[in-house]
Amino acid sequence: MNKTLISLRAALCASAVIGATVSVSQEAYDPMRPAGNPLVPGASTQTPAAPAAEPDPELGNLPAGPGAEDTYYQCVACHSTAIIRQQRLSDERWDYLWKWMVEEQGMFEPDEETRDSILTYLKTHFSSER
Amino acid sequence: MTNKISQDVVIDTDAADEPARRSFLKNTGLTALGAYVGMNIPFEDNLMALAQGMSEEDIMASKDGLILMNDRPLNAETPAHLLDADVTPYEHFFIRNNGLVPDTALNMDAEGWTLTIDGEVDTPLELSIADLKERFEVVTKRLVLECGGNGRAYFNPGASGNQWTTGAVGCADWTGVRLSDVLNAAGVKDSAVYTAHYSNDPHLSGDPDKDAISRGAPIEKAMAEGSMIVWEMNGEPIPAVHGFPLRVIIPGYPGSVSQKYINRIWVRDQVHDGAKMTGYSYRLPAYPVAPGTEVPEEDMVIMTEMPVKSLITFPRSGTETPAGQATEVRGHAWAGSGDIASVDVSIDFGQTWIATRLDPAKNKFAWQRFRADVTLPEAGYYEVWARATDMNGVAQPPVVPGWNPRGYGNNMQHRIALIAT
Secondary structure, X not given: OHHHHHHHHHHHOOOOOXXXXXXXXXXXXXXXXXXXXXXXXXXXXXXXXXXXXXXXXXXXXXXXXXXXXXXXXXXXXXXXXXXXXXXXXXXXHHHHHHHHHHHOOOOOOOOHHHHHXXXXXXXXXXXXXX | OHHHHHHHHHHXXXXXXXXXXXXXXXXXXXXXXXXXXXXXXXXHHHHHHHHOOOOHHHHHHOOOOOEEEEEOOEEEEOOHHHHOOOOOOHHHOOEEOOOOOOHHHHOOOOOOOEEEEEEOEOOOEEEEHHHHHHHOOEEEEEEEEEOOOOOHHHOOOOOOOOOOOOOOEEEEEEEEEEHHHHHHHHOEOOOOOEEEEEXXXXXXXXXXXXXXXXXXXXXXXXXXXXXXXXXXXXXEEOOHHHOOOOEEXXXXXXXXXXXXXXXXXXXXXXXXXXXXXXXXXXXXXXXXXXXXXXXXXXXXXXXXXXXXXXXXXXOOOOEEEOOOOEEEEEEEEEEOOXXXXXXXXXXXXXXXXXXXXXXXXXXXXXOEEEEEEEEOOOOEEEEEEEEEEEOOOOEOOOOOOOOOOOOOOOOOOEEEEXXXX
């Protein structure tokens, strides 16, 4: 087993940690971090870069951008922005969730323009597709 | 990522502000408490706060080290190293809410609380908590509660909902009565198919006609060993956020079946179709699907038994340990199917496995302690992986199993980093 471990380590740690010195990056490494886990199928191709946007503290730290304000006022009627900021969903899932919130959760349905603004914003910033 | 969320949440407290809903009993809190006869007072050190009623913010303050996922509704998970105790204490027990915490719970006011048992029964019952204590044998069982979505964060593509990593699980001592004793007292008819659970927790929209959640269990499961109606958690009245004054525990099933704040169990002649029983909620595809598949709603089936799982609770991930010396690794294992057969750990990424010493379960559906002494041969980075196997020979997979649209049932092996120096 020792032999296996040594060769594994050689392969895994390009920055070869030898002897008693342990690098800081090793200590900080979290094998259970949600993104980039090598054991999650397709993890390396995941985490599409959402458009870089500053969180807006006035809007519950939603990323600033077109539709942020509409999204904030529509959503916080029922829940905080924390649940939004965790999501990374397909466009179809966002459409489904919208329908579910309107039909089953009693969400007020705004005019079409506002709805499109919000859904575009959600699909832009909290997407598994882009 | 979760750390970032928790920091952000602290900043946007404006979103947590509740309207006039919170009109607390300022002076009558103690009276209300006193009305809850025969119970110990929880948070004895914090009696003043209790007398004035708790807010949801107070609840987070009374928890220790939890990672806040969402402040409204309140949801928070526990880092693995804080789940090391055999019995998870209140301050480390995860929080999963679908609606708001009812004022009756925040005020610890159980006066006049009744539980109705009706539907497909010979004799409908309306029981006070005193009735439950008097009429039925009081039992205490150690039972795991785990959110069906625990591990959701690892699904790719992502699934909607709180992005739980590993901490939506806990194991407490629950005191109450067997659900089967109560159902038998009412007389379950042959036509009974499913239980339907109802509570007084307000829906997020504030619509009083909507249930935040109303789930249930197949009647066979409701009648089975372990299913309970409880009023105490770890020897104290159930804390507000965990279901004061009364909740159901259906062990081995997704936590959402174990309804909090329960005031009615309707025995139905069909599968219950209440809030979050239908659509994609707590449902899995009826057949295996490729990640990202849009599964038609009619092909989704209710999630029942939770998968076999384990968690390394000691040492904390990233701990340093001397190379060449034995060091203890320990944790818990549990399964929806009942007891655990074995737990193995690996220090070489699953190439070889080391059998652990496994304690028997205190009772069915309690988690079981495993311990192993591992020796890391030389200085460097190691991972410890844990793999539990249930009595049916079913073990945890090394990768995220069966992708599903809502990200349920992830029982991939838990891993920690262990640094040899």
